[in-house]
Amino acid sequence: MKKLTLLSLFVAIFFCNQDYDYFGGWPVNPSKNNIDNPDIVPNCVYSNEKSLMSVGCECASDRSCESGKCYKGPGGPFCLPAPGTIFPRFKLIDQFGEDVDLYDFSGHGKLIAIEISAAWCSPCKQLSNWIANGNDEVTRHKQWKPEYNKVKLLVDNGDIFFINVQVSDPYKEAPSLGSIEAWYQEYEDENVPILADINGDFRNWVKNSAFPTIILLNDKMEIVEFSQRGWQSAFGYLSKLKLNEEGHLDNE
Incomplete structure (x- = not known):
């Protein structure tokens, strides 16, 4: 097998790093990996009783949530995002x-x-x-x-x-x-x-x-x-x- 030249290697790397174009025409953000995204599944295990609850975790009141919002409606109580x-x-x-x-x-x-x-x-x-x-x-x-x-x-x-x-x-x-x-x-x-x-x-x-x-x-x-x-x-x-x-x- 022939070795890739530096030029062909560069081209291969270039195209491998191109952003994908969606068939539906949706936008693409080449910098999306720079967003500090939170975990989808919240960590609701805390070291002490004074720890504030994350989004989606069970809460007793607004004061127990990081967001200051405790939802107590259907399916609650849990902390809402702020x-x-x-x-x-x-x-x-x-x-x-x-x-x-x-x-x-x-x-x-x-x-x-x-x-x-x-x-x-x-x-x-x-x-x-x-x-x-x-x-x-x-x-x-x-x-x-x-x-x-x-x-x-x-x-x-x-x-x-x-x-x-x-x-x-x-x-x-x-x-x-x-x-x-x-x-x-x-x-x-x-x-x-x-x-x-x-x-x-x-x-x-x-x-x-x-x-x-x-x-x-x-x-x-x-x-x-x-x-x-x-x-x-x-x-x-x-x-x-x-x-x-x-x-x-x-x-x-």
């Missing part, structure tokens, strides 16, 4: 069968809205139908506000990233490639990746109590708005963003 908490690095399969690194959406100067969705959930279907097809049924929901209509414009214009994470199939089982392919066929939108939480790690970290739930991150993967249920918190934030005359985000 604004500024770095979201864990999840890799989930998309509607084209590729593993997608959520951290690739960081570093592009855009807010990242993540919808926790279930294939059996009617409001989830309505929300996707609105974003993908313009059907306005979801806007007649009792928890909808007219100002939330701005969200679709932000998604359509590419001013924000909107990611749909499916945590359940139509039969309330774990999602699969087949189930998210079916969702994509119904609600196709080139701007929206549909990801499957096949092993349940995403849902176990988020611990949402209803569907859909929207979480909002900044481009550093830091939590801006975190909720256990609904779209009100994230959409309320997005609806206050200023647009310029062309209908895009005003970054001035």
